[in-house]
Amino acid sequence: MSFVLPPDFNRPPLRLVGDMPIIGPFADNWDNVEQFQARDDDLLISTYPKSGTTWVSKVVDLILNKGDMEESQKAAIFERVPFLECSGPGVPSATDILNKQDFPRVIKTHLSVEVLPRSFWSKNCKIIYVARNAKDVAVSYYHFYRMAYGHPEPGTWDEFLNSFMDGNVAFGRWSTHVKGWWKMRQQKDILYLFYEDMLEDPKREMQKVLKFLGKELPDEVQEKILKHTTFKAMKDNPMTNYSSFPFMDHSISPFMRKGIFGDWKTHFTVSQNEKFDEYYRQEMADTDLTFRM
Ligand code: PPS
Numbered sequence: 001m002s003f004v005l006p007p008d009f010n011r012p013p014l015r016l017v018g019d020m021p022i023i024g025p026f027a028d029n030w031d032n033v034e035q036f037q038a039r040d041d042d043l044l045i046s047t048y049p050k051s052g053t054t055w056v057s058k059v060v061d062l063i064l065n066k067g068d069m070e071e072s073q074k075a076a077i078f079e080r081v082p083f084l085e086c087s088g089p090g091v092p093s094a095t096d097i098l099n100k101q102d103f104p105r106v107i108k109t110h111l112s113v114e115v116l117p118r119s120f121w122s123k124n125c126k127i128i129y130v131a132r133n134a135k136d137v138a139v140s141y142y143h144f145y146r147m148a149y150g151h152p153e154p155g156t157w158d159e160f161l162n163s164f165m166d167g168n169v170a171f172g173r174w175s176t177h178v179k180g181w182w183k184m185r186q187q188k189d190i191l192y193l194f195y196e197d198m199l200e201d202p203k204r205e206m207q208k209v210l211k212f213l214g215k216e217l218p219d220e221v222q223e224k225i226l227k228h229t230t231f232k233a234m235k236d237n238p239m240t241n242y243s244s245f246p247f248m249d250h251s252i253s254p255f256m257r258k259g260i261f262g263d264w265k266t267h268f269t270v271s272q273n274e275k276f277d278e279y280y281r282q283e284m285a286d287t288d289l290t291f292r293m
Contacts, residue, residue, distance in 0.1 A: 009089055009247070011152050018115045020172040022085065023150045029087035032095040036084065036117040041104040042125040043213070045081065048177040049110050049170065050140035051132035052195040054255075057081040058229050058240050059206055060106055060128070063213060067221035069228055076239050084109040084117075088150065091246065110171045113180040127188060128209065129181045132195035133291040134174050134280060135264035138164045142267075143253040145169075150247045161272060165279050175283035182289045196292045199261050202226055231259035264293070 012024030022030075038044070045060065047053040057077050065071045072080070079097075084107050087093035098105055109116065120127075132140075138161055145154035151170060154160040160169075167173030185192055191212040198205045203226055210217060217225075227233065234240040235256035242248060242255035268276065284290075 009149065011149055013152055014168075014170055020112055020115050021168065021170055023088075023170050025088035025150070026085050029085075029093045029095060032093065033085050033111075034117055036095055036098070036119060038107075038117065038119040038123045038125055039103060039105070040124045042120075042123070043104065043106045044109060044120060044125055044127045045106065045130070046109050046111070046116075046127060046181060047130045048132075048137060048174050050137050050144055052130040052193075052198060053108055053110075054240060054242075055195075055198065055229060055234065056128060056130050056193065056209070057106070057108060058234060059209060059225060060213075062225040062228060063206075063210060063215055063217065064106070066217060067224045069224070072228075073237075073239050076242075076244055078108075078242065078245060081106045081108045085111060088247070112172060112177050113184050114176075121188070124189065126212065127190045128193065128212070129190055130193045130195060130198075131178045131181075131289075131291070133261075133264075133293045135268065135276065135293055136195075136261065137174055138276075139264050139267045140257065141169065143257055144255075147250060147252040147255070148248045157267060158272065161268075161276070165276065173283075175280075179284075179287045179289060182287065194291070196261050199259075202229070231256065235259070261292075 014021040015024050015027035016022070017027055017030050043060065045053060045057055054077055057080075058072070061072050061077065061080050062069070082094040082097050082101070084094050084098070087095070098107060141164065142154055142157055142160045145151045145160065155163070163169050164174070167176065171177065181190065182192060184190060191208060193205060193208065203222065206222065206225065235254070238244060243250060248255060
């Protein structure tokens with residue numbers, strides 16, 4: 001698939017759907033997103049941005065293809081796992097692509113439980129949610145804002161961090177997102193994963209995905225999947241590193257940036273950290289969901 005970036009496209013303002021700010025052009029296709037018809041055999045991969053979506057998508061794609069890398073490499077990951085709410089000038093909307101796609105489909109979303117199309121709740125489709133600690137998400141998101149022109153200007157790191165805490169970034173408040181999906185586990189078939197756990201023991205976490213999908217794969221196939229989904233392998237792989245995606249300037253910051261735990265320590269000042277910790281305590285006081293930071 002090739003994309004043409006319109007010359008006048010540059011950092012459109014966020015727009016609201018419900019209470020959630022969304023990338024401006026995504027809002028133009030919102031009616032189709034709202035009316036999207038999920039199916040029982042869909043698999044939804046849901047995340048707050050920068051939490052490991054691409055990583056788990058490639059793991060899932062390889063699992064579903066029994067480790068066949070040649071098959072998985074036939075298209076970029078953002079084509080194999082369409083991003084439900086994505087649409088923009090010069091880009092076919094994901095809803096159009098998904099409506100024509102063969103089943104079963106694997107679908108990516110960053111939508112909160114409040115605005116996810118209702119059909120997902122009336123179907124029995126499986127859902128994998130990946131969460132990442134708020135501080136590393138904020139850092140990763142800041143660099144993503146810098147390089148991805150679908151977002152407004154991020155401002156300085158300090159300004160961005162304040163916007164992030166206020167929920168004035170695309171897809172809203174991190175805490176609302178992770179808590180909403182955590183609660184939804186009680187009602188729906190959701191595998192809730194953590195980026196930090198995936199880093200700590202990728203095989204253990206991949207086996208959780210296998211079990212959740214009701215699949216079994218020989219150990220050598222599992223090892224092959226792990227080999228192709230390391231940070232380095234995915235950074236070097238044009239099908240996973242977003243090098244062919246429009247609206248991104250990888251010379252500012254690569255999509256596959258660092259892929260580590262605790263990078264926030266190189267960004268937060270002592271006073272930013274104190275302010276964030278206080279904010280975090282308040283935001284997370286009403287949940288038993290915990291993160292390693
Ligand atoms: S997006 O744009 O929301 O879909 O981004 P998402 O894929 O959720 O998150 C991008 C961050 O995940 C890191 N990443 C990985 N880390 C470790 N291992 C693997 N295989 C991997 N693949 C992607 C990616 O580098 C981004 O994190 P940062 O901290 O910016 O490096």
